[in-house]
Amino acid sequence: MPDANTTALAKALCGAMGEIHRRGWCDGTGGNFSCVLEADPIRLLMAPSGVHKGSVAPIDLIQVNREGHVVLGNGKASAETALHLEIVKTCGAGAVLHTHSQAGTLLSQWACRQGRLELSGLEMLKGLDGIKTHDCSVDVPVLPNNQNLSELSAQARPLLRDAPHGLLIAGHGLYAWGRNLGSAMRHLEILEFLLEQRWRQLLLESIQAK
Amino acid sequence: MPDANTTALAKALCGAMGEIHRRGWCDGTGGNFSCVLEADPIRLLMAPSGVHKGSVAPIDLIQVNREGHVVLGNGKASAETALHLEIVKTCGAGAVLHTHSQAGTLLSQWACRQGRLELSGLEMLKGLDGIKTHDCSVDVPVLPNNQNLSELSAQARPLLRDAPHGLLIAGHGLYAWGRNLGSAMRHLEILEFLLEQRWRQLLLESIQAK
Amino acid sequence: MPDANTTALAKALCGAMGEIHRRGWCDGTGGNFSCVLEADPIRLLMAPSGVHKGSVAPIDLIQVNREGHVVLGNGKASAETALHLEIVKTCGAGAVLHTHSQAGTLLSQWACRQGRLELSGLEMLKGLDGIKTHDCSVDVPVLPNNQNLSELSAQARPLLRDAPHGLLIAGHGLYAWGRNLGSAMRHLEILEFLLEQRWRQLLLESIQAK
Amino acid sequence: MPDANTTALAKALCGAMGEIHRRGWCDGTGGNFSCVLEADPIRLLMAPSGVHKGSVAPIDLIQVNREGHVVLGNGKASAETALHLEIVKTCGAGAVLHTHSQAGTLLSQWACRQGRLELSGLEMLKGLDGIKTHDCSVDVPVLPNNQNLSELSAQARPLLRDAPHGLLIAGHGLYAWGRNLGSAMRHLEILEFLLEQRWRQLLLESIQAK
Numbered sequence: 057m058p059d060a061n062t063t064a065l066a067k068a069l070c071g072a073m074g075e076i077h078r079r080g081w082c083d084g085t086g087g088n089f090s091c092v093l094e095a096d097p098i099r100l101l102m103a104p105s106g107v108h109k110g111s112v113a114p115i116d117l118i119q120v121n122r123e124g125h126v127v128l129g130n131g132k133a134s135a136e137t138a139l140h141l142e143i144v145k146t147c148g149a150g151a152v153l154h155t156h157s158q159a160g161t162l163l164s165q166w167a168c169r170q171g172r173l174e175l176s177g178l179e180m181l182k183g184l185d186g187i188k189t190h191d192c193s194v195d196v197p198v199l200p201n202n203q204n205l206s207e208l209s210a211q212a213r214p215l216l217r218d219a220p221h222g223l224l225i226a227g228h229g230l231y232a233w234g235r236n237l238g239s240a241m242r243h244l245e246i247l248e249f250l251l252e253q254r255w256r257q258l259l260l261e262s263i264q265a266k
Numbered sequence: 267m268p269d270a271n272t273t274a275l276a277k278a279l280c281g282a283m284g285e286i287h288r289r290g291w292c293d294g295t296g297g298n299f300s301c302v303l304e305a306d307p308i309r310l311l312m313a314p315s316g317v318h319k320g321s322v323a324p325i326d327l328i329q330v331n332r333e334g335h336v337v338l339g340n341g342k343a344s345a346e347t348a349l350h351l352e353i354v355k356t357c358g359a360g361a362v363l364h365t366h367s368q369a370g371t372l373l374s375q376w377a378c379r380q381g382r383l384e385l386s387g388l389e390m391l392k393g394l395d396g397i398k399t400h401d402c403s404v405d406v407p408v409l410p411n412n413q414n415l416s417e418l419s420a421q422a423r424p425l426l427r428d429a430p431h432g433l434l435i436a437g438h439g440l441y442a443w444g445r446n447l448g449s450a451m452r453h454l455e456i457l458e459f460l461l462e463q464r465w466r467q468l469l470l471e472s473i474q475a476k
Numbered sequence: 477m478p479d480a481n482t483t484a485l486a487k488a489l490c491g492a493m494g495e496i497h498r499r500g501w502c503d504g505t506g507g508n509f510s511c512v513l514e515a516d517p518i519r520l521l522m523a524p525s526g527v528h529k530g531s532v533a534p535i536d537l538i539q540v541n542r543e544g545h546v547v548l549g550n551g552k553a554s555a556e557t558a559l560h561l562e563i564v565k566t567c568g569a570g571a572v573l574h575t576h577s578q579a580g581t582l583l584s585q586w587a588c589r590q591g592r593l594e595l596s597g598l599e600m601l602k603g604l605d606g607i608k609t610h611d612c613s614v615d616v617p618v619l620p621n622n623q624n625l626s627e628l629s630a631q632a633r634p635l636l637r638d639a640p641h642g643l644l645i646a647g648h649g650l651y652a653w654g655r656n657l658g659s660a661m662r663h664l665e666i667l668e669f670l671l672e673q674r675w676r677q678l679l680l681e682s683i684q685a686k
Numbered sequence: 687m688p689d690a691n692t693t694a695l696a697k698a699l700c701g702a703m704g705e706i707h708r709r710g711w712c713d714g715t716g717g718n719f720s721c722v723l724e725a726d727p728i729r730l731l732m733a734p735s736g737v738h739k740g741s742v743a744p745i746d747l748i749q750v751n752r753e754g755h756v757v758l759g760n761g762k763a764s765a766e767t768a769l770h771l772e773i774v775k776t777c778g779a780g781a782v783l784h785t786h787s788q789a790g791t792l793l794s795q796w797a798c799r800q801g802r803l804e805l806s807g808l809e810m811l812k813g814l815d816g817i818k819t820h821d822c823s824v825d826v827p828v829l830p831n832n833q834n835l836s837e838l839s840a841q842a843r844p845l846l847r848d849a850p851h852g853l854l855i856a857g858h859g860l861y862a863w864g865r866n867l868g869s870a871m872r873h874l875e876i877l878e879f880l881l882e883q884r885w886r887q888l889l890l891e892s893i894q895a896k
Binding site for chain 1: 713714715716738786792795796833857858859885892
C-alpha cells in the first residue's frame with residue numbers, strides 16, 4: 057500500500073497532467089511527466105509510456121529507478137525517461153514536465169540551427185527562479201531531435217546547468233523542470249507563455265518590416 | 267436492455283464526443299462518431315444524424331448494420347455512415363471519428379489539388395500506430411467533397427490501407443480511426459495537432475520567405 | 477410561480493449563455509440572448525441589460541412583451557430587444573442569440589462596405605436549415621452599427637427573410653436565430669465557425685498571393 | 687474568524703482568479719488581484735506574492751493596509767501592491783485585476799513608444815463605464831516597465847483619472863479596475879477582448895495593405 061506522501065504526489069501529478077492536456081500541450085500520447093519520490097537512491101513517479109496523459113489515474117503511475125527500470129506498477133517506462141533522469145541528476149530537479157505544444161514544436165524547429173531560443177525583455181521571465189527583472193535575456197537551449205535517448209541525454213548534459221529550467225528538442229517539444237512539482241508547473245506555464253509570445257512577436261515583426 | 271459492454275462503450279463514446287466538442291472540432295451538428303459493437307456481422311454504435319454531438323447521451327445512440335440501416339434506437343443514420351463502414355471493413359477499424367476543425371477544413375481545401383497533405387519531421391508523428399521515428403513523412407489522402415457518399419466511399423477505398431489512420435475531405439474535415447476508441451482518439455488528437463501545426467508552419471514559412 | 481415549461485426554458489437558456497461565455501463570445505456584458513415563451517401575443521424570456529451573460533441564473537431572467545416592455549422580473553430590457561423582436565416577428569424565430577466574437581467583430585467591419593459577407597463551398601454550411609450541399613454560397617447581411625435600435629431594426633427588416641439565420645452588425649457582432657433554442661444554438665455555432673474559418677482563409681490567401 | 691462579507695468577497699475573488707487563469711491570463715505566478723475590504727482606512731484583500739493565482743483558496747488570501755503592509759494572513763504582498771493602492775486611492779476603485787495575457791504583453795510593447803494604445807469604433811467599448819456609443823475612441827495609457835514600483839506608481843498617478851479603467855505596462859500586462867469586483871471583471875474582459883481584437887486588426891490591415 058502506498059504511503060501518504062506517494063498518494064498525495066500521485067494525485068497532484070495526475071491533476072497536473074489533466075490540466076496540461078486541457079491546454080493542448082500533450083495530445084495523443086505526447087509528453088511525459090515525472091516527480092522525484094525519493095532522492096537517494098533516485099526513484100521517479102511517472103506516467104507509463106504510450107498512454108494518454110490527460111486521463112491517467114494515480115493507480116496507473118509507475119515507479120522507476122535511477123537506471124530507468126520500472127520497479128513498481130504496470131507498464132513500460134518511456135525511452136525519454138533517460139532525459140528525465142539526466143535533468144534530475146544534473147539540476148537536482150524534483151519534477152520534470154515534457155510537453156508537445158504548438159509553439160514549442162514550431163519554434164524549436166525554427167531555432168534549431170542557432171541551438172538556442174532567446175527570450176528577453178518581458179515581465180513573465182520573472183516567473184523563472186533566479187530572475188529578478190524583466191530587463192534580461194535567457195537562452196533556452198535547442199537540441200536536434202534524436203530517437204537515441206542516451207545520445208540526446210549526453211548532448212543535453214552540458215547545457216542543463218545554464219538552462220532557464222527549460223530545454224527544447226527540435227520539432228518535438230519542451231522539457232521544463234523545478235525543485236518540486238509546483239515549481240516545475242510554474243516554469244512550464246511561463247516557458248509555454250513565452251514561446252507563444254515569441255511566435256506572436258515574429259508575426260508582428262513581419263508586419264512592421266513592411 | 268443493453269449488455270454491460272454496450273453500456274460501457276456508449277458511455278465512452280459520449281465522453282469522447284463531449285471532449286471533441288469542447289475543443290471546437292464538431293460545432294453545430296458537424297462530425298460523426300462510431301464504434302464497432304460487433305465485428306461479424308458488423309454492428310456500429312453511433313450518434314444519429316442531425317444532432318449536436320457534444321451533448322448526446324448514451325441512450326440517444328443508434329445501432330447500424332453493415333448496410334448502414336438503423337437496427338436499434340431512434341433517429342436516422344447519417345449518409346456519412348457509408349464512409350464509416352468502408353473504413354471499418356477496409357482497415358479493420360474499431361472506431362471512426364470524423365471532425366470539422368478549423369485547420370482540417372482549411373488545409374484540406376488548400377491541399378485538395380495535390381490529393382494529399384504531407385506531414386513530416388515531427389515527434390508527434392510517433393503517436394500514429396506503426397511510426398517509430400520523427401524522421402519520416404506521411405501523406406494524408408485528400409478527396410474532393412461529394413454529397414454522394416457511396417461515390418466518396420468508393421474513391422476512398424483504394425486510399426485507406428496506406429493512409430496514416432486519417433483521411434481528409436476538402437472543405438469538410440478529417441476522418442481518423444483506430445483499432446478501438448482509445449486508439450482512434452489518439453490518432454485524432456495527433457492528426458488535429460499536426461494539421462494545426464502545418465497551418466502555423468505555413469505562416470512561418472511566409473514570414474521567412476520575405 | 478413559473479410553470480414547468482418556463483422553468484425548463486430558463487434553465488436551457490442560462491446553460492446556453494454559460495457555454496457561449498466559455499467560448500469567449502460574450503465577454504463583459506456583451507451579447508444578448510432570448511427565447512420565445514409565448515408566440516401570440518409575443519412574450520420573450522431574456523437576460524436583462526448590463527449583466528454578465530455567462531453567470532445569469534434562471535431567476536435573473538426577465539420577460540418582455542412585443543413592445544419590448546418588461547412584464548416580469550427585475551432589470552431593464554436591452555435596447556437591442558427591438559432587433560430580437562424584429563427577428564422573431566419577421567422570421568418566426570423561437571430563439572435569438574447575439575454574440576460579440578473576435579471573428580464576428582473583425583469581419584463585420586471588413587465586410588461592411590459590401591453590405592454582405594459571403595460564405596461558400598464548405599460542408600459546415602449544411603448545418604444551416606435548408607442547405608443540402610457544401611457546393612453553395614450564402615450571403616450574411618452586414619449592417620453599419622447604430623445606437624438607434626429602431627432605425628437598425630428597420631434597416632434589418634427587409635434583409636432578414638433571405639438571411640441564412642444570421643445577420644452581422646459592423647464592429648459589433650452576430651445575430652443568429654432558429655425555430656427554437658437548439659436550432660438557434662446550432663446556427664450560432666455554424667456561423668461562428670464559418671466566420672473564424674473565413675478569417676483563416678484570408679490569411680492563407682494572403683500567403684498564397686506572394 | 688472572518689465576517690460574512692470578507693468570506694463572500696474572498697470566495698468571489700478566488701473564483702475570479704480561477705476563471706482568469708482558465709483563460710490563460712495569469713500563467714505561472716503572473717498577475718495579481720485585489721479587492722477593497724474597507725475604504726477608510728484602506729484595507730485590501732489580495733493574493734500573496736509568488737503563488738499560482740489560479741489555485742488560491744480563500745484562506746490563502748492576505749489583507750494589506752494603505753502602506754502596503756500585510757496586516758492579516760501568511761505570505762508577502764507583491765511589490766505591485768503599490769500600484770494597486772495607487773489605483774484604489776486615485777480612482778476610488780473597489781477591485782484591481784492585473785493580468786499577463788498574450789495580446790496585452792505584445793501590444794503594450796508595440797505601443798510603448800506612443801505612450802498609449804488607441805481602441806475605437808467597436809460596440810464592445812460600451813462595456814466600459816461611461817461609454818454610451820461605439821462611435822468613440824479611448825486611449826489606454828502605456829508605461830514602460832519598471833521594477834521600482836513606487837516610481838511606476840508615481841508615473842501612473844497623473845494618467846489614471848483619464849484612463850478607461852485600464853492601464854498597460856509594456857511587455858508586462860494590463861491593470862483593469864472598477865468600483866467593485868464585478869465591475870472590474872467586466873472591464874477586464876472588455877479590455878482583453880479589445881486588445882486581442884486590435885491584434886487581429888493589425889494582421890488584417892497588413893493583408894489589406896498588399
